[in-house]
Amino acid sequence: QVQLKESGPGLVQPxxxxxxxxxxSGFSLTSNSVHWVRQPPGKGxxxxxxxxxxxxxxxxxxxKSRLSISRDTSKSQVFLKMNSLQTDDxxxxxxxxxxxxxxxxxxxxxx
Amino acid sequence: xxxxxxxPPSLSASLGDKxxxxxxxxxxxxxxxxxxxxxxxxxPRLLIRYTSTLESxxxxxxxxxxxxxxxxxxxxxVESEDIASYYCLQYVNLRTFGGGTKLELK
Numbered sequence: 001q002v003q004l005k006e007s008g009p010g011l012v013q014p015x016x017x018x019x020x021x022x023x024x025s026g027f028s029l030t031s032n033s034v035h036w037v038r039q040p041p042g043k044g045x046x047x048x049x050x051x052x053x054x055x056x057x058x059x060x061x062x063x064k065s066r067l068s069i070s071r072d073t074s075k076s077q078v079f080l081k082m083n084s085l086q087t088d089d090x091x092x093x094x095x096x097x098x099x100x101x102x103x104x105x106x107x108x109x110x111x
Numbered sequence: 112x113x114x115x116x117x118x119p120p121s122l123s124a125s126l127g128d129k130x131x132x133x134x135x136x137x138x139x140x141x142x143x144x145x146x147x148x149x150x151x152x153x154x155p156r157l158l159i160r161y162t163s164t165l166e167s168x169x170x171x172x173x174x175x176x177x178x179x180x181x182x183x184x185x186x187x188x189v190e191s192e193d194i195a196s197y198y199c200l201q202y203v204n205l206r207t208f209g210g211g212t213k214l215e216l217k
Contacts, residue, residue, distance in 0.1 A: 035206065037155075037208075044196075044198065044208060044209075044210050044211040045147075045149075045155065045198050045200075045208040045211070046208065047200075047205070047206035047207060047208055050206070058205050060112070060205070061112050062112075094154055094155075096154075096155075098145075098157065098160075099157040099160075099166060101154035101155060102154065103154060104154055
C-alpha cells in the first residue's frame, strides 16, 4: 500500500539548513508527484513545493529563494533542503501525495 | 501565486446541523479544488477532490460545489466525529491552501 514517512532532525539552530527525507513505498516517484507541506504550531497548512514525476520542481514563491526539493528514485526518497532557518520555520513538516500523507516530523528552530 | 480566501475561520454547530465553508480564489481555478479534514495531532485527510468528487470512504453527508473563483463545502447532519479543522486547496496552478476553518460543537 502507499506509504510516506518523513525523517530528519527535530532541532535546528537559527541560520542553519534543514534537511528532511521522505521515504515512500507502494508507488513510483517517476509517475507521481510528491509535495512538502508544513504547519506551524496551532496554525494552518502551507504548501512549500513539490517534485513531479518527470523530476521537475515547483516552489511556493515565498520560500523559493531558500528551498530545494530533489529525489533519488533508486531509493524511493524525496529530499527537502531549506536554508537560513528562523524561529518562524518551526513547524510540523509533511510529505504528501495528494490523498496520502506521512505522519509528519516536528522541526524546532532554536538555539 | 493564486490566493485562497477561506471563511469563516471558525464555526460553532450543534449535532445534526448543516454547516457550509467557502473558499474564494484570486482567479478562476476551473474546479481544481480539494477539501481536507484535519484532526489534532493527525495528518490531513482528503475528503473531496475536483470540487465535488468524494474520495472513497468519505461519508455522503459531505459535499462540495462551485465554479470559477467561488467554492463551497458543506456537512449536512454534523456528527461528533466531524469536529475538526477543514482546509481547501487549489491545485490548478502550483498549490495553495485556504486559511482553514475550525469546526466546534455548540
